Amino acid sequence: MRVFKFGGASVKDADGVRNVIKVLDKTGFSDLVIVVSAMGKTTNALENVVEVYLKKDNGFKKEIQNIEEYHNQIVEDLFENKQHPVFEKIKSLFLDMKTLLGRNKSTQHDFIYDQIVCYGELVSTTIISEYLNHRGYTNDWLDARDFIKTDSVYRDTEVNWSTTQQNIAQKTNKKGLSITQGFIGSDNNNFTTTLGREGSDYTAGIFAYCLNADSVSIWKDVPGVLNADPRVFNTTQLLSHISYEEAIELAFYGASVIHPKTIQPLQRKEIPLYVKSFLNPEGLGTSVKKGQPLDPHLPCYIVKKNQILLSLSSLDFSFIVEDNMSQIFSLFHEYQIKVGLIQNSAISFSVCLEDKFIHFDELLVKLKAKFRVTYNTNVSLFTIRHFTDEAIMSLEKDKDILLKQITRETYQMVSR
Ligand code: ADP
Ligand code: ASP
Ligand code: MG
Numbered sequence: 339m340r341v342f343k344f345g346g347a348s349v350k351d352a353d354g355v356r357n358v359i360k361v362l363d364k365t366g367f368s369d370l371v372i373v374v375s376a377m378g379k380t381t382n383a384l385e386n387v388v389e390v391y392l393k394k395d396n397g398f399k400k401e402i403q404n405i406e407e408y409h410n411q412i413v414e415d416l417f418e419n420k421q422h423p424v425f426e427k428i429k430s431l432f433l434d435m436k437t438l439l440g441r442n443k444s445t446q447h448d449f450i451y452d453q454i455v456c457y458g459e460l461v462s463t464t465i466i467s468e469y470l471n472h473r474g475y476t477n478d479w480l481d482a483r484d485f486i487k488t489d490s491v492y493r494d495t496e497v498n499w500s501t502t503q504q505n506i507a508q509k510t511n512k513k514g515l516s517i518t519q520g521f522i523g524s525d526n527n528n529f530t531t532t533l534g535r536e537g538s539d540y541t542a543g544i545f546a547y548c549l550n551a552d553s554v555s556i557w558k559d560v561p562g563v564l565n566a567d568p569r570v571f572n573t574t575q576l577l578s579h580i581s582y583e584e585a586i587e588l589a590f591y592g593a594s595v596i597h598p599k600t601i602q603p604l605q606r607k608e609i610p611l612y613v614k615s616f617l618n619p620e621g622l623g624t625s626v627k628k629g630q631p632l633d634p635h636l637p638c639y640i641v642k643k644n645q646i647l648l649s650l651s652s653l654d655f656s657f658i659v660e661d662n663m664s665q666i667f668s669l670f671h672e673y674q675i676k677v678g679l680i681q682n683s684a685i686s687f688s689v690c691l692e693d694k695f696i697h698f699d700e701l702l703v704k705l706k707a708k709f710r711v712t713y714n715t716n717v718s719l720f721t722i723r724h725f726t727d728e729a730i731m732s733l734e735k736d737k738d739i740l741l742k743q744i745t746r747e748t749y750q751m752v753s754r
Contacts, residue, residue, distance in 0.1 A: 339549050343373040343520060343542035343556040348616040349462060350378035352415035355469055357616060361557060364619045367475060369513055371545050373482075373520045374466055375538040376458025377412065380405060381521075384455045391439055391454075392447060398439070406432045409461055416469050424468040431461050448492035448695075449529070452522075456483075456530045459519030459538075467517040477515040485509065486523030486544060488531045493695065494674055495523060495531040497544060506548035518545070535694070539597035543611075547603035554609060556596070557616035562624030563588065563595055566639035577638070578622055581630040584723075585611070591721040591748075592642035592678075601626070637729040640721040642678060646693060647717050647740055647752050650709040651686035658687045662708075669704055673697035678719050679750050681743055688741060690719045690752050714740060717752050725749040 342365075348354055358372075376384070383405050391398040406428075413424055435457045444450055459482075467479040485505045488495035502523075520538020523531045533540050539556055546554045563585070564574040580588075582605035589598035595613065604611050604626075614623035650666065652658055666687065670677055674697055679690040691698070705711050717740060722729050730749055737753040744750075 339369045339371070339551045341371045341373065341542050341546040341549070341551045341554045343538055343554070344375065344466075344616065345520075345538060345556070345558065346375045346378050346380065347559045348557050349374060349466065352412050354616075355412065355416060355466055358466060359470070359473060359475065361616055361619045362470075362475060365555070367515050371480075371516045371518060371549065371551075372466075372477075373518055373538055373542045373545060374459065374463050375520045377409065377462045377465075380408070380458040380462070381455060381535070383408075384458050385451070388447070388451050388454050392445075392450065399436075402432065402436060409465065413465055416465070417472065422468070422472070424465065424472075427464050427468070428461060431457060431464065446492070448494075452492045452530045452532045455532060456519070456522045459521055463517050463519050470515070470517065475515060477517050480509075480516050480518040482519040482522050482541060483524035483528070483530055485518075485548075486533075486541065488523040488525055488533075490525040490527070490529070490531065492529075493532055494534050495525070497523065497533075502544060503548045506545060533599075534597075536594065536597045537599070539600040543600040543603045546609050547607055550607060551609055553612060554600075554604060555612040555614055556600075557614055557619070558595060559616065560595060561615045561618065561621055562613045563593070563626075565634070565636050567593070567595075567641065570641050571639055575636060576622070577624055577634045577636070579630045580624060580626050580634055582626060582628070584630075584634060585626040587723060587748075588638060588640065591640045591723070591750075592719070593638070593640045634724065637725055638723040639729070639733070640723070642692065642719040642721075644692075645678060645717050645719045645752070646691045646698060646713055646715050647688065648691055648705075648711070648713045649686060649688040650705060650711055653708070653710055655685060657684050658682060663687070665708070666705075669701060673701040675701060679741075679743060679752065681741060690717070690741070714754065717754055720751045720753065722749040723747060 387398050387401045390401055409428055413428055417424055467477055470477050487498045487501040520541040521532055525531050542554050561576050563577045565577055566574045568574045582601055586601040589596045608628045610627035612623050612625050615621050674695040676692040677689055681688045720733055739751055739753050741752040
């Protein structure tokens with residue numbers, strides 16, 4: 339049994355969907371679960387629908403219409419027979435979404451978000467499953483929400499592993515080809531939940547873990563894991579073999595090619611992960627597995643943009659010690675703030691944060707009651723794993739550096 343994951347970029351248009359078949363022809367497709375994300379930038383567009391809807395602005399209907407038209411064009415391009423049932427299925431998914439918003443009484447942003455944003459994956463998998471069936475690649479469409487059970491922390495949910503494991507072991511078709519959605523699950527009340535942005539890689543990891551899969555392949559628009567994001571750095575090199583440790587560190591520091599939660603379930607069962615180009619399925623790509631060299635012997639550059647550098651110092655010149663620290667971190671947890679880098683001295687504490695859920699202003703009110711607070715928004719956090727002096731020199735050139743930290747393997751720097 340293998341698990342594949344196709345991300346939004348790989349299925350952004352009809353040619354992308356046709357390319358899935360080209361990949362399957364090269365790799366084979368028996369005993370395979372394919373996890374698919376929303377097409378192109380659909381999740382961003384659906385996030386926007388929710389924002390506009392919650393402002394009680396009827397403009398959300400136009401936004402939905404645009405998303406529906408984008409998908410209709412793809413379906414029109416893929417299916418010559420305009421009577422094919424896929425047309426009705428897509429229409430009815432969009433109708434469900436509109437009905438849901440029409441009837442909704444909740445004002446809970448994160449709850450509504452999950453109930454709506456999931457349609458990106460429901461629609462993409464319906465189109466792809468129908469298209470593969472139409473082309474003779476017979477498959478089952480699985481609703482991931484019947485398998486992946488989670489808590490009810492909408493938008494940032496945690497998986498209930500034991501129930502999920504039972505569901506997947508009992509219900510999946512172990513021999514054939516199945517298509518399911520990345521990113522989504524459901525809670526005990528069967529409301530939809532989401533695993534966090536870019537969470538489809540993680541879905542692939544969850545299915546692989548529960549199926550004791552032989553491998554996971556994630557198909558990307560890059561040749562594999564590179565030593566830097568090619569959108570940011572001009573010269574990059576492929577990391578052809580890396581350890582689970584290296585992969586989890588790179589993903590944690592922000593190498594967005596792999597969702598950071600993907601690695602742990604794979605590492606626990608020693609399931610190999612391949613990161614490959616969907617345009618060159620026979621290329622070398624990157625393999626992440628046991629027994630790889632621990633260090634890629636190459637500086638790896640990671641940048642996280644749109645961070646906040648927050649500094650706290652005590653109001654009465656007292657030390658910032660364990661009890662203040664634990665209070666500060668429980669506030670970070672409460673406001674779903676993600677922490678990237680920490681540095682402290684006797685009376686001050688600095689931390690580089692990501693405010694994914696837009697709760698920073700609420701957090702500030704709490705912190706200001708206890709500490710002197712300064713902060714810079716919109717800073718970048720740069721990390722070099724396996725740094726060299728040259729790598730640091732070239733990165734620091736022309737940068738306005740606010741904070742720096744060097745450990746044995748890792749250099750980190752925050753700049754404006
Ligand atoms: P998906 O289509 O699966 O959602 P993503 O866009 O999330 O794919 O991930 C692929 C992108 O990750 C690449 O286009 C690349 O710009 C970016 N990326 C960031 N860091 C790296 C890295 N170290 N190696 C390769 N790609 C990287
Ligand atoms: N569609 C979701 C997102 O864009 C999940 C994913 O693509 O991995 O965040
Ligand atoms: Mg993605």
